[in-house]
Amino acid sequence: MPDLANERVDxxxxxxxxxxxxxxVGELSAQRRNLFTGGFTTPVLALSAESVEHNLRLLETYAERHGLAFAPHGKTSMAPQLFDRQLEHGAWGITAAVPHQARVYRAxxxxxxxxxxxxxxxxxxxxLAAELDADPGFRFVCYVDSVRGVxxxxxxxxxxxxxxxxxxxVELGAGEGARTGVRTETGCAAVADAVAxxxxxxxxxxxxxxxxxxxADSERVRAWLHRLTALAVDWGKAGRFADADEIVVSAGxxxxxxxVAEVFAELPVFSLPxxxxxxxxxYVSHDSGHYRKLTPFNRVPEEGALEPAFRLWSQVVSxxxxxxxxxxAGKRDAAHDLHLPEAQVVRDGRTGEIxxxxxVTVTGLSDQHAWVRTEEGADLEVGDWIGMGLSHPCxxxxxxxxxxxxxxxGTVVDYIRTFF
Structure with missing residues (x-):
């Protein structure tokens, strides 16, 4: 396993x-430099240590409360240090989207x-065949959604x-016009037959x-989830999972x-676990845009609340x-596929006060500039730092x-290595 702490900074x-x-990286972490006075250059992306820990604990307790196993989608961060933290907080495993990601996980x-x-x-x-044969303890599950794919x-x-x-x-598609997945239960059965x-x-x-x-709304999502669980129930009764050690029903x-938690709670007892x-x-980093508006915790506030963990610090240069x-900071530095960055705080370039x-509003991004509109009375000078919230962690x-x-x-306690 690669030792990330021994990688050289350059x-x-x-x-x-x-x-x-x-x-x-380990030596630099041990110096516990300050993000603002420790020699970092702008733009610089920071991840809140407290918010990451809060979010990890929140989903751990949520999964436990609702009887769910948890395989968080690693393509969000592609950060093995965060994978380790997720596993420490009860994750069953890590989800991937493409073979490269799975290779990073295995490494x-x-x-x-x-x-x-x-x-x-x-x-x-x-x-994959070589990995499975070499390690009897390695568990791997993937989608199939076509007879040709099988x-x-x-x-x-x-x-x-x-x-x-x-x-x-077998992946059940989320409806006509959705992304991947078999569109009908009959089609799913044909794929299952091909697997058998x-x-x-x-x-x-x-x-x-x-x-x-x-x-998507609650009613449409619930209807699709009922189709998914009904498929599992019907196939369980028909003995399609006879060779399995446990039956996997996954979404989310x-x-x-x-x-997902509500509908999965309705699943009956099967002959297998x-x-x-x-x-x-x-959820690990959450965000200040897309997911802040869509998080289920907005609908069920008694479950808790996720905290945005990213802040991009960028300096006023004009x-x-x-x-x-x-x-x-521009498109090279800030997520912009769903929403523009949100100006949240200003760090005074003279006094360091925040x-x-x-x-102050970000109105556009060029390759290496953020366009900022300032209203009358906005106190903003060249040299000030703007702390921006970002939308879409991925x-x-x-x-x-x-x-x-x-x-x-402002103390930097670690450095999160990503592998995109």
């Missing part, structure tokens, strides 16, 4: 102090991987001489992603996991008019390879 990592070059010792995609690449299947998997695994069968779940005809695959359950339900993005597997991933300013960003992590983990007083 020019590859944005915003880190130039005088830290040549130190290991860092992840023992259980749920691949939320059909895997038909023969090179990736050859790698044929391709079987062909590649037989060619690889796979000694262990690959566990698969192979010697390389083992059907262990059903799964899908309710976030792709067209025009970061917007509707309350509805049932793994009710939630896959929400964006103030051409009283109504306009520009900072040095205040609310009143009258496209925040992927822009930064080494992210300072920062306590409330």
């Amino acid at each position: 020019h590859r990592f944005k915003a880190l102090p130039p005088d830290a070059e040549g130190l290991t 860092h010792g992840i023992a259980r991987i749920f691949l939320a995609n059909e895997l038909v690449d023969p090179v990736a299947l050859r790698w 044929e391709l998997m079987d062909e590649a695994l037989r060619a690889a001489g796979a000694g262990r069968r690959v566990d698969v779940v 005809a192979t010697t390389t695959l083992r059907l262990v359950g059903v799964a899908g992603y309710e976030g792709e339900v067209p025009q 993005g970061s917007a509707w996991f309350d509805t 049932v793994l009710k597997l939630l896959r929400s991933g964006a 103030r051409p008019t009283p109504e306009q300013a520009f900072t040095n 205040r609310a960003a009143e009258g 496209t925040s992590f992927d822009k930064w390879q080494l992210i300072p983990l920062v306590e409330a007083d």
Whole structure:
């Protein structure tokens, strides 16, 4: 397993102090530098240590309370240090989307991987077969959503001489116009029949992603989830899971996991144990835009509340008019696929004092500039730092390879390494 603490700090990592070059990440962490006075350059993305810990504990207790297993989607962060924290907080395993992500997970010792995609690449299947054969303790589950996909998997695994069968779940699509997945129960049965005809695959359950339900609301999401659980019940009665050790029923993005918990709680007793597997991933860092509005905790406040953990600090480099300013962070640094960054606080370039960003609004992003509108009376000068909240964690992590983990007083206690 790679030792991330012994990786050397150099020019590859944005915003880190130039005088830290040549130190290991562990050595730099031990110095406990201050984000604002410790030599970091702008723009710099920071992750709140307190908010990350709060969010980890909240989902751990939520899953326990609702009888759910939890395999958070690792593609949100691709950060093995966060995977370890999630596993410490009760996660069953980590979810991946593509073979590269699964390889990163295995390189860092992840023992259980749920691949939320059909895997038909023969090179990736050859790698998977070797991983399964080499490690009897490695558990892997992936989607199947077509007869042709099953044929391709079987062909590649037989060619690889796979000694262990690959566990698969049939993906039920979230409706017409949704993303992947079989659209009808009849189609699902045809895929299950194709799996049963192979010697390389083992059907262990059903799964899908309710976030792709067209025009999603609680009623539509609940209706689709009932289709998914009914499929599991019918197939359990029909003996389709006879070869499985447990039945996997899985769903759950970061917007509707309350509805997933409600419907999964209605599942009857099966002849085999049932793994009710939630896959929400964006909760670790949460955000200040998309997921802040959609989090199930807004609908069920007694369950608690997630905290946005990201803040992008960017410096004002131009103030051409009283109504306009520009900072040095742009599309290369800030998530912008769902919402623009939100100006939250200003750190005074003269005094270091931090205040609310009143009258300051980010209106656009260029490659390396944020366009900022300032209202009358907004106190903003060249040299000030603007702390911005970001929307969509998945496209925040992927822009930064080494992210300072920062306590409330600005002390950097660790650096989170990402592998996109």
